[in-house]
Amino acid sequence: MAVKSISKRRSAVQSVVLPLIFGAALITAWQTGLLHILLNTDEYVLPYPTRIITIISENTDKIMVNVWASVQVAVLGLLLGSLLGYLIAIFAATFPKFGSGGLTIVSAFNAIPIVALAPVIINWTKDVSSEAEVRSTFAKIIVVTVVSMASMSVNAYRGLTELPVFSDDLMKTYAAGRLTEFTKLRLPNSVPYIFTALRVSVPGSVISALVSEYFAEYVIGVGRQIRENILIAQYSTAWAYIVTACIVGIVMYAILMVIEALVMKKRK
Amino acid sequence: MKVIKKIIGSKLFITLVWIAVIIVIWEVLAFRVAEVKRTPENVLPHLTGVVDSLTSSKTINGSQTALEMVLENAGATLSRAALGYVIGIASGFVLALLMSLSGIIEKIAFPYLMLIQLIPILGMAPIINAITGDIAISRIVIAAILTFYPVAANTLAGFKAVRREAHELMYSYAANKFQLYTKTMIPACIPYFFTGLKISAPMAITASILVDTLQGGIGLGCLLSQSLKGAMTRYVFWDIVFFSAVIGILSFYLMGVLEILLCPYKRLEKKGR
Numbered sequence: 001m002a003v004k005s006i007s008k009r010r011s012a013v014q015s016v017v018l019p020l021i022f023g024a025a026l027i028t029a030w031q032t033g034l035l036h037i038l039l040n041t042d043e044y045v046l047p048y049p050t051r052i053i054t055i056i057s058e059n060t061d062k063i064m065v066n067v068w069a070s071v072q073v074a075v076l077g078l079l080l081g082s083l084l085g086y087l088i089a090i091f092a093a094t095f096p097k098f099g100s101g102g103l104t105i106v107s108a109f110n111a112i113p114i115v116a117l118a119p120v121i122i123n124w125t126k127d128v129s130s131e132a133e134v135r136s137t138f139a140k141i142i143v144v145t146v147v148s149m150a151s152m153s154v155n156a157y158r159g160l161t162e163l164p165v166f167s168d169d170l171m172k173t174y175a176a177g178r179l180t181e182f183t184k185l186r187l188p189n190s191v192p193y194i195f196t197a198l199r200v201s202v203p204g205s206v207i208s209a210l211v212s213e214y215f216a217e218y219v220i221g222v223g224r225q226i227r228e229n230i231l232i233a234q235y236s237t238a239w240a241y242i243v244t245a246c247i248v249g250i251v252m253y254a255i256l257m258v259i260e261a262l263v264m265k266k267r268k
Numbered sequence: 269m270k271v272i273k274k275i276i277g278s279k280l281f282i283t284l285v286w287i288a289v290i291i292v293i294w295e296v297l298a299f300r301v302a303e304v305k306r307t308p309e310n311v312l313p314h315l316t317g318v319v320d321s322l323t324s325s326k327t328i329n330g331s332q333t334a335l336e337m338v339l340e341n342a343g344a345t346l347s348r349a350a351l352g353y354v355i356g357i358a359s360g361f362v363l364a365l366l367m368s369l370s371g372i373i374e375k376i377a378f379p380y381l382m383l384i385q386l387i388p389i390l391g392m393a394p395i396i397n398a399i400t401g402d403i404a405i406s407r408i409v410i411a412a413i414l415t416f417y418p419v420a421a422n423t424l425a426g427f428k429a430v431r432r433e434a435h436e437l438m439y440s441y442a443a444n445k446f447q448l449y450t451k452t453m454i455p456a457c458i459p460y461f462f463t464g465l466k467i468s469a470p471m472a473i474t475a476s477i478l479v480d481t482l483q484g485g486i487g488l489g490c491l492l493s494q495s496l497k498g499a500m501t502r503y504v505f506w507d508i509v510f511f512s513a514v515i516g517i518l519s520f521y522l523m524g525v526l527e528i529l530l531c532p533y534k535r536l537e538k539k540g541r
Contacts (some may be wrong), residue, residue, distance in 0.1 A: 015375040022376045041399045101282030105290070109413040111516040113474035115481065115489060116509040119496055123311055210391040211478065223391045227482075242392055249386040258288050 002055070008206035026098055047236040053242040063222075063244055070221040071248060073137060074209035077144020078201060084145065085197070086154025093160040093186065110150035114208050118143050118215040143212040148201040155197035159190025191267070195260045202256050206249045222248065284423040291315065309502045318510060321503035336541060337491065338507050346515070347475035348407035355408065357438070363416075364423035368453065369445075372425075381424075384417045385437065393479050403487075407411025407479045411472040418471075422464030459474025462527040469519035477512055 031048050039046065048229045056063060088106060090101025125139040163185060171181045180257075210223025219228060221244045229238035294315060302308040309317060322335045332340070363381075369375040389410060397406040430453055438448050480489025488508055495505035528535060 001386040014372070018372065018375045019379045022380070029443050039399060045395075085506055094294075098282055098285075100284050101279060104279070104283050105286045106297050108517050111520045113477050113516050115474055115477045115492070116512045119492070119505070126311070184453075203320075203388075206386075207388045210388050214481070223388070226391055227394050230398055235395070235398060238395055242395060245391045246387045249388055250383070253386050253419065259327040261311075 016051040020179045042240075045235050048238055050228075050241045051236055052243055055236050056243065058231045059221065059237070059240065061142050064238065066220060066222050066225050066241070067244060067248060069137070070209050070223065070245075072205075073140040073212070073221070074144055076207040077141045077209065078148050078198075079207040080141065081145035082152045082198065082201065083195075088149070088153040089156035089160055089190075090182075092157050096161070099130070101159075103153060107150050108147060113146060113213050114143065115215075117146060118212045121146070121216055122212075123218070125217070133220070136216040136220075140209060140212040140216055140221075144205050144208045147208040148205050149236030151200045151204070152194070152197040155193045157191050159193030160186045163189055187192075188267075191263065195256075195264075198256055198260075199253075202252050203249055206245070206252060210245060278482050300314045301496045305507065307502075309506070311505055313503065314370035318503060318506045321501070323506055325415045328418075332372030334501075334504055334507055337504065338488070338511055341486055341488045341491045342511065343516070344486045345480055346405070346473065348404055350409025352408040352476070353469065353472040354530065356412035356468065357419050359412070359415040360419030360422055360464065361461065364420045364427065364457075367420075367424055368427040381417065381420055384413070387403050389413050390475060390478055393445075393475070394482055398481050402481065403485060406486075407476045410475045410479055414471045415468040417472045418467040419461065422460045422467075423457050429454055457532055459527075459533075462523060462531075465526075466520055466522045469523050470516040473512065473516050473519055510538045 026035075029038075030115075031050065033043065036043060036046055043051075044207075058225055058235050070078070085106075089100065091244075092103050093106055121142050122136070122139040125135055125142060126136045129135045167185055167189075168181070171185055174180075176184065210221065210226075211226035213221035222241050225241045226245065229235070229241065272513045294312070295309030298308070299312045301312040302314070309444045311371055325333055327333055363377060367377055371413055393406070393410055396409055397403060400409060434456070435448075435490045436451050441447075443451065443512075476494070477489040478485075478493075481493045483490070488511070492505060494500060495502060495508070
């Protein structure tokens, strides 16, 4: 027993230490220029980590403005898209015959490249506001909405329909109405599936927010800054925004994990 | 009567009805847009107009019709996407295999596999373009990175999902590692592997088109941004939008068809139903 727990603890330590060693090795290779030789590039295009950190700390204010613009788009689009996706799932679960066909269409939307979607939506939302900033933000939010809608609708539909065995029979013996069945059985049953969907769509929303910025009229956002800085050959600044974008993606996922842990804990 | 009922109840029919509904809504809006806008094709063209632009023999850049142009550029983009896709699949599968074989490799690679998913790779497209210095290579690299993660993660999940009984049976047969993998593990992970392929096929295409927009030259994305800037008729833009949408959706279904062709269990599933 004792041997087993020791080996288990050793394995847990290994799974933390080994990746850290790998990460440290990677950053060392980067800082010492070994990575540049491997990738056949120079410190101008791929600046040293220390330089990137310096730039981030020197331009915090400006970077935060762009982070805020991107996060705003990603979060609002994610919420709107997930809500719409869930409503579609409810519709599909209520009218299974026509609904599931509709789900096929929605998931087909998901296969449409965002690069094709973003310019179209930006075109359509030109009349929303006379201010470029407002209408650009609106367009970007819609792009993220469309992208996050599909995964939520497909997963939530499964959560609403794949019920524990006999649970709907139990509801029938209680003579529960459709509404009661929905609120007491189907809705709670779909909660884990909502999180499955969000695990896909949270990183997806960040990516689509960044890509939609490429096509937007108004120049703002982390994704756009990466591109703009590369166009003027400011690679170090571009890298600062890339690192920022990675941090934004990781932080948003971490927040989701915390919310999921809190919600699922309550259910137990 | 029964036949009619069967047709109306079928999934294909319902999907077609939905497509018809979308087309009707599109056309109604297109008529509305045509009334209020000076250049309606910039906002919402009639679908017939898009089809016309693809079938017309009028040349756009002096030598090519719209269809020829879209197809030529699509060839450049998609061949790169396909190459990156294959590289991504191969490396993703190999990594999953290595992770399954060695606990140490799994421990090192697993957190990074998770992180890759959270990093907006598409946002990094411009810098990868700058590092490789060649747009064709960056298309391949980015398509490969985007394919790599879903394939590796799903295949690894497939290896893990092999039931204990199967392991025990192979142990009682005194099977060696090679036999264990070729007879049990790899066949068992194939459905998961295909899930990875289905997720990443449209992503690889999106990535390649996006990389195109970063630089001039040949490629769908490049053509798309030229048309948006007004260098040629706006219909080319719409042709590309519809073309890439169709290709994205088809790539997903193509993987499903491939799975049915390659995997006996899928055919059984279909027959069984």
